[in-house]
Structure formats: structure tokens, C-alpha cells
Amino acid sequence: MNTPTQEELSKKRCVPCEGGVPPLSRDAAETLIRSLEGWDIDPDAKLITRSWTMKNFMAGIDFFNKVAALAEEEGHHPDLHLEGYRRVTIALWTHAVGGLTENDFIMAAKINQVPAQVRH
Secondary structure (H helix, E strand, O other): OOOOOHHHHHOOOOOOOOOOOOOOOHHHHHHHHOOOOOOEEOOOOOOEEEEEEEOOHHHHHHHHHHHHHHHHHHOOOOEEEEEOOOEEEEEEOEOOOOEOOHHHHHHHHHHOOOOOOEOO
16 A cells, blocks of 8 residues: 555545544554654554644634634544644544544645744
């Protein structure tokens, strides 16, 4: 099996998941995370995260609004965190399976395409 690139993942659609399927294995998750710029996998291979430092508070809120619209469109909803008024962190996992599925990596690839006003 060829590992999809970030671009290939971003062209896929999230598929509804109501559970009943196993989460990805650690090996599969670690392979997929290598396709995603900026994302990290937790030690238990149960979720992936990425953080940004935005230009200011409103840039963070604007980014969240864009990610929220994307999440609704995909039917796959990340956890969004804003700390210190401009530090944005997004966490993804498939709640229905208690771990990672391909949907999480698809969503991460799509989030990477969302314009962000980051601090340079």
C-alpha cells in the first residue's frame, strides 16, 4: 500500500463513522502522520495535534471559524483550543472508535490548507 501524500489526503472526503471498526494501528498512524506537515501523534497513537501561534487574537478566532466551517462540511469535528490569546491547538481523533481513523488524517490535511495569519 502506498502512503498517500498530504495533497492526496486533502482531496478525499471524510466518511461517516459510527464505531464498530477498529482504530488504526500504531504503525499505520505513524506512517500517515509522516504525510502531514506540522502534525504530531500522541505517545499512545490515539490522537494527532498541531499548534500555531497566530498574529493576534482575532486571527486565531478567524482561523477557528474557517476550521469550524470545514468541519461541518466534512462531518468530522476536531477539538479547538485557544490559549494565551493567540496560541491555537487543534486535536483530532475519531471519537466513535476511541482512536485514529483515516478521517483524522484527511481532516488534518484539509486544515493545513486553511489560510492562517501566523506570527512570524
